[in-house]
Amino acid sequence: MNIRRVPIALRLFLTVLLTTLVITTVSLGVLHWTMQRNFTQYVADVEMQKLDGLMGNLADVYDVYHDWGNAIQAQILQIEGDAGPDDYDRLSRWWLRRQYDIALQQRYFKEHSLVTAGAAMNASNEMLNDEKAQDLKFIEQNLPTAFQPFEGLKFPLSANQNIFRPSDPKDKNKAHAPVLQHNQTGKKHFISMPDRLGLSSRLSLYDAKKQFIVGEPSDTQISYRPIIADNKIVGYLGLKPVLEEDDAVSINFFSNQKRYLFLVYMLTIISSLIAALLMATYFKKPIQRLLHGTRELTKGNYQYQVKVNRNDELGDLSNELNQLAVILDQHETSRRQWVADTSHELKTPLAVLQAQIEAMQDGIRKPTPEHFASMLNQVSSLKKLTQDLADLAQAEAMQLKCYLADVDPWRVIEQEIFNFKPKFEQAGLTVDADGEGAELQLDIDRFKQIMVNLLGNSIRYTEAGGQVQIHTEQNAQEWTVYVDDSPFGLTDEQLENLGQRFYRVDDSRTRSTGGTGLGLALSGKIAQAMGGQLSFAHSPLGGLRCKLTFPKNI
Incomplete structure (x- = not known):
């Protein structure tokens, strides 16, 4: 059965691409889901930061009355006149909005007072607009407090014209300015502030157990902020999110977000496609070169x-x-x-x-x-x-088979020197031997073969009248025998090639004495097989030094 082969470069390309696509898809999906779920809550939390003045006023009111219901009822009863049938209910529902309106007026007066003071300190500025200065002075004279939120009203509420009519947000000239309502009572005038953010219609008040009291109740998720008096939580101010799933603005907002996320998704796909292609190419070329090189070696x-x-x-x-x-x-x-x-x-x-x-x-x-x-x-x-x-x-x-046994190598060397004595005499060579034995694990026949090759090599490459010296050295770990001879000497190049197969320093001389050019190479291999080492160097006598080393039995 023929299995379709997938090149490694294609696998790398698909792996990088699919991994990036999965990570991007999951990340953007989670981001979109999180945005839909938590963004409205985030907006409400940000808006809640604008209600510091209202929170302070509500805490001060609770400090006086120690109960939210008593506070609302007591402040409604401050209004003079005969109440209409539903006036108390309307004012109860309107109480929290009115408290927000008071906090807004207080902040408006504070901010514009600072601006006015700063402008007055600068002598080079022109005179402030008389009308604006008069309005600011009027606000200061009629600035309400959180303890008298309905000052300037009278019962019945129908007698207060336009008091519940909100300002027109389309009127750009008055969108940020207070609306002044005059009365005939001689008391403070009632001032209505424009609610640009629409917070007043989304506020609600809860007690310390988060039980609804007044305001705008909501079934959706609400952002809460605790009201603290005397270092304890006495209630919560709730704010309904401005964005809702069925709201047209919300639908438009999330539609835009989907388009942006889809654009990011497409750009990520294109980027990952290019990156995966470049990475696959980056790895494909050297792999192909390595494959071609391997094929050349097989040929x-x-x-x-x-x-x-x-x-x-x-x-x-x-x-x-x-x-x-x-x-x-x-x-x-x-x-x-x-x-x-x-x-x-x-x-x-x-x-x-x-x-x-x-x-x-x-x-x-x-x-x-x-x-x-x-x-x-x-x-x-x-x-x-x-x-x-x-x-x-x-x-x-x-x-190479080696049958190891306990052997005293010096005795073997002495025996071989004795066997070679006629050849040394025939070559006119003097032999000096001085050494000590040791107990080593060796194959005695293989060791004899090495010594025969070393002694025979000295006879072939030493001039008549020369000398051969054999001595030993040892320590706790190793036993070493040295075979030194006198000239002929060797050059550094000859010494480097010594021990290679069929290498002869003097080919004609060696052939005449029966050398094959394999003795030293074979001796080195035999020494390695028995755990030893054979090396060559220049001899102090002027010829060749052969150093044969074996480890001791530990």
Whole structure:
């Protein structure tokens, strides 16, 4: 079954886009719902901040009467005359509006008095308008108090012309000015203030338990503000929200908000679409380059380098991929060199054998014991080479078998020095050995193989009359043996290449003495297999120093 493949860039694009859309949709939806639910309450709370004067007046009234009902009744009874049938009910409903009107007049007089005082202090200003000054003086003379809200009225209420007629809000010239009503009683004149915000028609008074007393009751959510007298709550002033779901102004307001939110939503979609596209493209290009680089490696093009200049994980991945390509190229070069060197090393003894056998077949050379010994020598060289190749291949594949046991390495070294004594004498070399033993976990046969390679290497590369020194060092953790010889010496470049497969410092000299160029490389691998290390340096004697180190049993 064929499963449709979705590219990672497309997945990233859709993920970013859909995530942004979901977050935006939920956020704007919650914002719209919260606005509809709480905005009207917020508006009412803001409007309540304008009622500080009214709150203070109501607290002062309660301090005098200690009961809202008694306060309203007592202040209505201050009016002279004979009340009409429904005058008391009308004044009870109107009492809170009248208290608001008084607080409005007091604030109006206070604000304009400050303006007048400031203008009078500035001698450069022109004279204030006489009519306005006279009105302000009249307000001051007839300024009511919260304890006599109905001063200037008389019963019956029908005798007070236009007293309940609100000012025309369309009259711009009088929208902010008080309306003066004159009476014939000789007392204070009744002053009606225009209610620009319409607060008076939405006010209601509640007792300390939030039981309705007077004002405009409402079934909708009301903004409450406590009235505090003598450091305790004696009642609440309620304000009906100006915005309602069925109100035309509210419908128009929320319709505008929906349009704005929809515009924000569309702009967010377009922005997220562009951002998601740019981000997907930003990640798609380096991923494609990495994919192309991987394909080149699978084709065997190990010299291909991925160019991703980024300081992030993709940049790190490209660097690792390039490093892998370098390593693979080195391994491939090493493999080819291995095959070439192996075939070259096998070709020489096989060519010699072939020539000797063909000479015998043609009757040029007789099958004498000396000729057979020469041929056997070539066969031995082939056998040694193939054995070294097999051991080295096993060591590099981590498959070299080592049978570890408690061994004193110095005794093994002394034995091998004794075995090599005829060869040292034949080469004209002097051997000095001074060392101490230790108990190590080693494969004795493999350790002998290492020492045979090191001692044989010294014989091949030390001039006649030279010397070989063997000594040991040890501490609590390690045991080390040094094999130093005198010139021939090695250059730094030769020393760096020493231990590589088929590397010979002097190829012709080594071939003449039977070297294969694998001994030191194999010795290093065997030492590693047993937990040790073989390294090379310049010898104090002027030749080569071989340092073989093994950890002690702890």
